[in-house]
Amino acid sequence: MSNLSKEKKYNRIITILSIVLPLAVAALFGIKIDVELPVFLPPIYASTNALTAVLLVFAVVAIKKGNRKLHERLINVAISLSVLFLVLYVLYHMTSDSTSYQGAYRNLYLVILISHIVLSVVVIPFVLVTYVRGLLGKFDAHKKIAKFTFPLWLYVAVTGVVVYLMISPYY
Template structure:
């Protein structure tokens, strides 16, 4: 049974890619995405659009992060119950919602630029502690998630489990704190 399931969940061409080549590709793609994000946030001028759809994107982003959080937790519960296909579906859907979040986030910051935090007093260091930890860990999420997927779909489930022990809490934290940041920003606007 498990052998048949392993074959069903494995993507043949990924089995043929060496771990070294896969990790190198994942790191290059992740670094390129991260550098593009840094460029967009800190070095490019915003397009300056003020259409209502642009102003709605942060709420959409918080919604997508919330959905990702629920899906990640559901995937965790499924794998604990040894429901491998259900786990896979939840995690793939979490990947899709997180990818949609990233696209929406990039579009928003292309048009709106950065969003300064207007809060004062004790909430300011709380906000920046959450924000800084969120930013640092979000830089690791993309390569960790892609690496977890590579090992899962190449049939290297033992290594997938080892990587996912790091991926799960970091991805979950980044998804949750993304929503927290949205609500903290909106509480002071």
């Protein structure tokens, strides 16, 4: 299969995932399961966000130093952690009632939370397209989009931690 046909195939998958994932997450929020989980998930999925942020920074440092293999490994782990975050996040919200922020900085919290949620949807196709371009060896195109993907993904990962730290006293 040629790179062009592989790219077309990947682009179809990216389009489907970019639409289906946010819709599925939204739909799953409407489902409540009466199960008590053996662990409290928010600090765990906040930790996956924190580790993702650190790995993204190290991945950029690695590629700037010319270490493509390390860059690839770090990005693969960061993507895996993002998937793990999503699974844990949905699982938590399907099994627990939502917690509302009660602090003095409610407006700031809401701005951070809303921007985090919106950009977590926006970043999906960016991450996938950037990944596929690297996978296919289209490094110039990869680098062009990565300039946008990196700060978006980093923002989503960091604000996920900030949202957790702000809401955690109210659990």
